[in-house]
Every structure is written in C-alpha cells, then in structure tokens.
Amino acid sequence: MNAAAAEAYMESLANEDELLLKIKRVIHEARMPDVSVAAGYGKMLTLLATLSGARRILEIGALGGYSGICMARGMAEDGTLTSLELKPEYAEMAAGHLAEAGFGERTRYLVGPALDSLERLHADGERFDFFFIDADKLNYVNYLDMALKMAEPGAVIVADNLLLRGRTLNLERNGPAILTVREFNRRMAEDPRLIGTLLPAYDGFSVAMVKKA
Numbered sequence: 392m393n394a395a396a397a398e399a400y401m402e403s404l405a406n407e408d409e410l411l412l413k414i415k416r417v418i419h420e421a422r423m424p425d426v427s428v429a430a431g432y433g434k435m436l437t438l439l440a441t442l443s444g445a446r447r448i449l450e451i452g453a454l455g456g457y458s459g460i461c462m463a464r465g466m467a468e469d470g471t472l473t474s475l476e477l478k479p480e481y482a483e484m485a486a487g488h489l490a491e492a493g494f495g496e497r498t499r500y501l502v503g504p505a506l507d508s509l510e511r512l513h514a515d516g517e518r519f520d521f522f523f524i525d526a527d528k529l530n531y532v533n534y535l536d537m538a539l540k541m542a543e544p545g546a547v548i549v550a551d552n553l554l555l556r557g558r559t560l561n562l563e564r565n566g567p568a569i570l571t572v573r574e575f576n577r578r579m580a581e582d583p584r585l586i587g588t589l590l591p592a593y594d595g596f597s598v599a600m601v602k603k604a
C-alpha cells in the first residue's frame with residue numbers, strides 16, 4: 392500500500408473546518424514553518440481529549456494554534472489549555488486563533504523555552520491530565536520526564552513526529568535528536584508507568600496513558 396495515498400485518503404475524511412484551514416493559510420502566508428499537526432491527527436487530538444474528559448491540558452509547541460484548537464474542542468466544559476511556546480509572535484497568533492474559536496478565556500500561553508516554563512509550573516504544584524508534546528526534539532525525553540512529574544493518574548500523553556521522516560528507523564543515523572526520539576519512543580512503549588503505542592502514519596504519533604495504580 393502507498394503510504395502517501397493512504398494519508399491523502401485520511402486527510403479527505405478529516406473535515407477540517409474554515410478556521411483550521413485559515414490557520415494553515417495564515418501560517419503559510421506568514422512564512423512560518425508549515426508544521427501544524429496533520430489533519431487526521433488533529434482530529435485524533437479532539438477524540439482523545441473528549442474520550443479522556445480532559446480538564447487540564449498542557450501543550451508544548453503552539454505554532455499557530457491548530458493543535459490547540461483541536462484539543463480545546465475536546466476538553467470538558469470547565470477545561471483549560473496551557474500552551475508553552477518559544478516565540479512570542481507565534482504565541483500571539485495562536486492566542487488570537489484560540490480566541491476566534493471561542494476558547495480565549497480558557498487558554499493561557501507561556502512564552503519562552505518550554506523547559507523553563509515546565510519547571511515553573513511544576514514548582515507551582517500544577518497538575519495536568521492531558522499533554523501534547525510537539526516542539527524541539529532534543530528535549531522530548533526531558534518533556535516526558537516533566538509530564539510524568541505533573542501527570543494526574545490516568546493522564547494522556549501524546550507526541551508528534553516520532554519517525555523524523557524515517558531517520559528514527561535508519562540505524563546509520565545517530566544524531567542527538569534522533570537518539571533522543573528513539574529513547575522517547577522506547578520510554579513511551581516500555582516505561583512501567585505507561586501504557587503506550589506508536590501510530591506510524593504521517594510522521595509517527597505516539598499515545599500513552601499514565602497508569603492509575
């Protein structure tokens with residue numbers, strides 16, 4: 392089977408609405424990286440947030456707000472989204488799009504290196520029940536460690552781009568980001584605190600749940 396054709400088929404079923412399409416357009420026009428989560432996985436984020444009854448969502452890597460909207464659409468009525476973004480101009484754009492989607496009052500953006508924000512959130516005793524890791528690959532294992540420290544029992548941890556366009560599978564490639572992602576994938580699959588798996592479509596999407604006991 393041709394993977395690209397399967398993905399195109401999946402995209403055709405994703406039913407992105409006008410706001411999600413607009414975000415992709417605006418990102419393209421602003422010459423920002425065209426790396427919002429794939430439409431099919433955006434829908435998966437909405438599905439997972441809905442299924443888990445997410446009330447406290449933490450996103451690492453906001454870009455233009457595409458994935459933030461997908462998760463916010465699935466969160467509980469009193470749910471909130473905290474999003475960590477390095478670049479102030481991206482955070483501002485994402486915040487605008489979340490407001491346009493009707494979630495402005497329930498969303499906060501923390502600007503700066505995500506690890507710094509995570510340390511602060513942890514020091515403040517904040518807890519979350521849904522995490523989406525989608526930022527710099529070199530820190531994926533650090534992000535997972537921080538997520539585990541702040542996770543409620545039963546929390547969902549999701550991450551994107553785990554195949555690194557095939558580099559993860561190529562054992563002749565061993566750069567630091569590749570080694571980190573391999574370690575991240577191993578931990579998501581094998582850490583005794585997690586039940587996790589890796590979905591190989593698009594660029595690889597990992598889903599895990601923190602065990603309740």
Ligand SMILES: C[S@@+](CC[C@H](N)C(=O)[O-])C[C@H]1O[C@@H](n2cnc3c(N)ncnc32)[C@H](O)[C@@H]1O
Binds near residue numbers: 426427428457
């Ligand atoms: C793949 S994009 C996120 C896409 C977004 N989750 C979506 O699907 O709509 C990665 C984002 O992570 C941000 N980023 C990169 N390094 C970061 C860091 N150290 N701390 C916080 N954000 C970072 C980038 O600026 C970029 O906006």
